[in-house]
Amino acid sequence: MKLLRADRLAELAAALAARGYRVIAPIRQGRIVRLAEWRPGAAIETAGISANSVKDFLFPRSEIIDRYSLNGGDFVQKEVTPEAIKTVALAVRPCDAGSVSVLDTVFNWDSNDAFYNARREACTVVSLACVRADEHCFCTSVGGSPGSSEGADAVLRAAGGGEQLIFEPLTPKGRALAEAAGGALAEGEAAADPVAEIPLRFDIKAVRDWLAGNFESPLWQEFASACLGCGACAYACPSCHCFDMQDESNRKESVRYRNWDSCGLALFTLHTSGHNPRSTQTARWRQRVMHKLSYIPQRFNLTACMGCGRCSRLCPNGLAISETCEKIARLCKANHEGGTP
């Protein structure tokens, strides 16, 4: 098997960068660790989970999708060619890798989004199995696991009490990466360390069953009462993919951007007539929960929440989708046992 010393991830990054990869890795930026482009000398921090997710590099927060040159009232359309540079997302979390299947599906289920696909095809995802988790992690409750390799091209697993990392290629892209790594990976034998224990927080099936029949429940008001409607959860979420399209122009040129958007924001569904189907924050929080845990599962047989906990780590008011699910699950259990919640 292929091994490297855990404190030499930056050497692997350097080897890959030398072979033409743009290396994305968890890097400290002030008080937080973010996935960002690795530069020589930067340390790769694998202790916690990065504030942002791999989504940022497959579906960036803002990108140009159409372009025109302007001349008075006339315009000429310019070609915008989807392109991407060869990238490796190194030491991202299994929940990040898992989220890619949601993005793959949404951007390809009916027609193919060439902008997303160009980045996706150019990206090799190397996840790092979690040996630690925090109180926000709940991947095991939504079908994930800290050791999952789903969606990854290669997996790194801690071994020898954290001294070493096993590099396990899983796909042709992962094997190409191993080859590119050259001497940064050594042959050897090691036993993987146990992965983190992440307790089951709720029964997802019970939650889904409740969601299917309780759109009108007055409890939504209670669930949503802490939501400020800032949209931070959607931006941090690895699988949230809703977007807006906006034009920006000067006298000579107009470009059309697609920008991240969020169903939590009040303007998201506002009609020109003034009618807003989701006019309250309660309706918007309900949409967020339903879209992830009921609508996408119904439509695509996928769960659009990875249990990474980024939303609740970031929420300025302590709201967590896991907590909504826990409340629902408790309610179901109490109803099932004939008591009151």
Add this chain to the structure above:
Amino acid sequence: MNIYKPVVMRLLEAREEAPDVRTFRLEFLDAAARSDFFSRYRVGQFGLYGVPGAGESTFCVASPPTRQEYIECTFRKNGRVTQALQDREAGQCITFRGPYGNCFPMDSWRGKDILFVAGGIALPPVRSVIWNVLDRRSDFGAVTIVYGARTAADLVYKDELEQWGARPDVNLMLTVDPGGQTPEWKGKVDFVPNLLKALPAAANSVAVVCGPPIMIKLSLPVLRERGFSTADIYTTLENRMKCGVGKCGRCNVGPMYVCKDGPVFTAKQLETLPQADM
């Protein structure tokens, strides 16, 4: 292929329909784009019409696929994009993406009576169906059109209303809300749902209903009473949209994407969706 890249169309003519409401007649600059559009276009589908620098707006295609020289759309000036569109003059260009969404299942309507019910600015999505039916008139049974607006000035397609009214094979009923009539007004002064009460009982009929939510809400029980099943009542939704191709998530209602699963729905389908999100 960039699925968000529009085609460029030239504005041939902008007709004034009602205050702030115009109909654009548009031609494709490119023959391949035109034949691609008409190879896919069915009545009920919509498009995104744009002006670079302002953005795009969603309207139905208001002309039928039986007229292949141009496409038309009718819209009210109500915001930044619709203002920029109405500022365009004949000869200038706009951008267009489409046709998107599903369509009215006209082939399953062969031999049936068809009732059209429309209110105000919601006649355009019905108009493409009306013309498609009239252009294939012998395929269908009796055709009834009930159309109302707040005032006589708010009625759109006034020339076409005259054409339809003059046809012996069309029963046209026009109405304006009380207070909306002019001295010359010859139609009814009443609300659309009340006119429906006088219709003969439905037998082998379908209804196409488009209008403000209150008109639809009050019309549905009357139609049920006249014998229409909810599976035979069609409408078209106009949610806010951006991408039009089932990616951006904006028009998601329940498990549906209005841009892909709609915009055409039967009343029966709408009953299954979360009403509070509509």
